[in-house]
Amino acid sequence: EAGVAQSPRYKIIEKRQSVAFWxxxxxxxxxxxxxxQILGQGPKLLIQFQNNGVVDDSQLPKDRFSAERxxxxxxxxxxxxxKLEDSAVYLCASSFRTSGAAEQFFGPGTRLTVL
Amino acid sequence: xxxxxxxxxxxxxxxxxxxxxxxxxxxxINNLQWYRQNSGRGLVHLILIRSNEREKHxxxxxxxxxxxxxxxxxxxxxxxxxxTASYFxxxxxRRNNNDMRFGAGTRLTVKP
Numbered sequence: 001e002a003g004v005a006q007s008p009r010y011k012i013i014e015k016r017q018s019v020a021f022w023x024x025x026x027x028x029x030x031x032x033x034x035x036x037q038i039l040g041q042g043p044k045l046l047i048q049f050q051n052n053g054v055v056d057d058s059q060l061p062k063d064r065f066s067a068e069r070x071x072x073x074x075x076x077x078x079x080x081x082x083k084l085e086d087s088a089v090y091l092c093a094s095s096f097r098t099s100g101a102a103e104q105f106f107g108p109g110t111r112l113t114v115l
Numbered sequence: 116x117x118x119x120x121x122x123x124x125x126x127x128x129x130x131x132x133x134x135x136x137x138x139x140x141x142x143x144i145n146n147l148q149w150y151r152q153n154s155g156r157g158l159v160h161l162i163l164i165r166s167n168e169r170e171k172h173x174x175x176x177x178x179x180x181x182x183x184x185x186x187x188x189x190x191x192x193x194x195x196x197x198x199t200a201s202y203f204x205x206x207x208x209r210r211n212n213n214d215m216r217f218g219a220g221t222r223l224t225v226k227p
Contacts, residue, residue, distance in 0.1 A: 041219050042203050042217030043203075045214050045215065056214055091158065101165065103163065108157045
């Protein structure tokens with residue numbers, strides 16, 4: 001079974017530039033998550049989708065971050081404009097159902113460096 | 116905001132020894148999960164324990180949950196060098212929209 005795919009794996013940009021990350025979840029997984037993991041910390045949930053609808057985006061900095069999952073499969077996360085404090089690994093995860101009792105499968109992440 | 120806090124922050128042991136990591140949390144939870152993260156395989160699910168369970172086993176892993184103390188422990192027996200990784204607990208609760216909230220993790224080093 002193919003895992004969660006993410007691209008790019010690494011990205012270096014200057015502050016105030018824009019960047020986008022892509023995620024392809026495991027086939028059949030209706031729920032998709034984006035997490036931000038700052039060095040030395042645990043992952044922090046940014047947004048959760050159930051199919052193509054947003055379930056929870058309460059921790060997403062909406063002034064600069066946006067995410068979409070138009071067809072209920074792939075998802076993109078965008079930052080515009082980027083700040084130095086956005087340097088982190090952005091993890092995408094998927095699960096079969098929306099529930100804290102569901103195991104989440106994580107992608108390899110995109111390491112973003114903002115200079 | 117993060118829900119769980121792992122203790123210790125870092126742990127170094129010799130191969131063959133047991134490793135115990137603890138997780139404390141603040142609000143009532145539905146479930147608690149443990150994940151492992153290393154550079155080779157990313158973040159991987161290890162075990163889930165529900166709030167009405169007290170202990171679960173999976174291979175060399177043993178997880179306990181004490182809801183009265185709002186704490187959990189992960190025991191890895193007969194550790195191997197390949198167990199070197201960061202270990203995170205994650206909890207979900209109705210207070211946090213049933214989202215998973217991760218702690219900062221315990222960095223485990225197993226010396227060969």
